[in-house]
Amino acid sequence: MLNAPAVHPAAPANQNQPLGPYDSWKSPIVWIDLETTGIDVFGDTILEIAVIITDKYLRKAHAGIHYVIKTDEETLEKMVPDCVEMHTKSGLYQECLQSTYTKDFVYSKVLSYIKKYVPLAHRAVIGGSSVQFDKIFLLREMPEIVKHLKYQVLDVSSIMYEARAIFPEDVQPRKPLGKHRALADIENSIAQLKWYRAHLYKTPDEARASVEAARGATRTAPLQATASLPTPPPEQGAAGPSRPINGQGSSRGMQRAPSGGAGHRMAPY
Numbered sequence: 240m241l242n243a244p245a246v247h248p249a250a251p252a253n254q255n256q257p258l259g260p261y262d263s264w265k266s267p268i269v270w271i272d273l274e275t276t277g278i279d280v281f282g283d284t285i286l287e288i289a290v291i292i293t294d295k296y297l298r299k300a301h302a303g304i305h306y307v308i309k310t311d312e313e314t315l316e317k318m319v320p321d322c323v324e325m326h327t328k329s330g331l332y333q334e335c336l337q338s339t340y341t342k343d344f345v346y347s348k349v350l351s352y353i354k355k356y357v358p359l360a361h362r363a364v365i366g367g368s369s370v371q372f373d374k375i376f377l378l379r380e381m382p383e384i385v386k387h388l389k390y391q392v393l394d395v396s397s398i399m400y401e402a403r404a405i406f407p408e409d410v411q412p413r414k415p416l417g418k419h420r421a422l423a424d425i426e427n428s429i430a431q432l433k434w435y436r437a438h439l440y441k442t443p444d445e446a447r448a449s450v451e452a453a454r455g456a457t458r459t460a461p462l463q464a465t466a467s468l469p470t471p472p473p474e475q476g477a478a479g480p481s482r483p484i485n486g487q488g489s490s491r492g493m494q495r496a497p498s499g500g501a502g503h504r505m506a507p508y
């Protein structure tokens with residue numbers, strides 16, 4: 240698990256008070272994660288869904304919910320070997336066979352749960368890791384969930400890639416336990432974002448001071464980047480080897496997920 244403080248340093252002092260419905264809260268986040276039969280958004284299907292709702296300071300309204308959808312063995316056997324192995328190891332394969340929850344039942348329960356804490360439409364963003372993947376599946380199989388939320392997404396994976404590009408390895412968060420289960424994956428995403436907020440983001444006062452320094456003496460001067468960034472490696476000469484854009488040979492390069500894999504769509508952070 241990630242070693243992350245409970246909240247960002249800028250969170251309000253009453254952070255530990257019990258939370259109620261979010262009808263008076265601003266900018267809630269509906270964290271969603273799916274486990275699927277594969278990565279083909281037109282041919283594969285949802286096996287498991289989990290939801291946790293937080294405020295902008297990542298305080299939970301509730302421990303969260305998750306449902307495993309009843310799936311016949313014929314559908315599960317059509318998965319690529321990587322997915323069969325992954326879902327068997329996690330226990331999801333057997334749970335899908337034993338579940339009594341139909342997809343329509345799960346759809347209704349999840350939508351009702353979200354509306355309980357976010358009753359007004361277009362007030363909350365969807366959050367997660369590579370959550371665009373989950374959103375596409377939801378648009379096809381559970382579209383009213385997506386319609387109830389804002390069109391924006393909070394994708395922790397994008398922050399991860401930016402952090403890896405700028406900061407050295409020794410200030411990256413520790414690798415979480417990749418369980419390939421929906422609720423655990425959400426917990427990892429929230430913990431990862433807490434870590435970035437606590438260690439890599441500026442506090443509001445620090446950001447304000449940085450902006451003022453960048454503006455300089457005149458208020459009309461355009462913003463300038465003042466952060467100290469790593470010096471990029473020198474370009475190779477025409478006769479030298481080129482650096483592959485996919486990062487092969489570098490510890491920072493993107494790693495492709497196993498073919499047909501579900502759950503995490505990237506190398507663990």
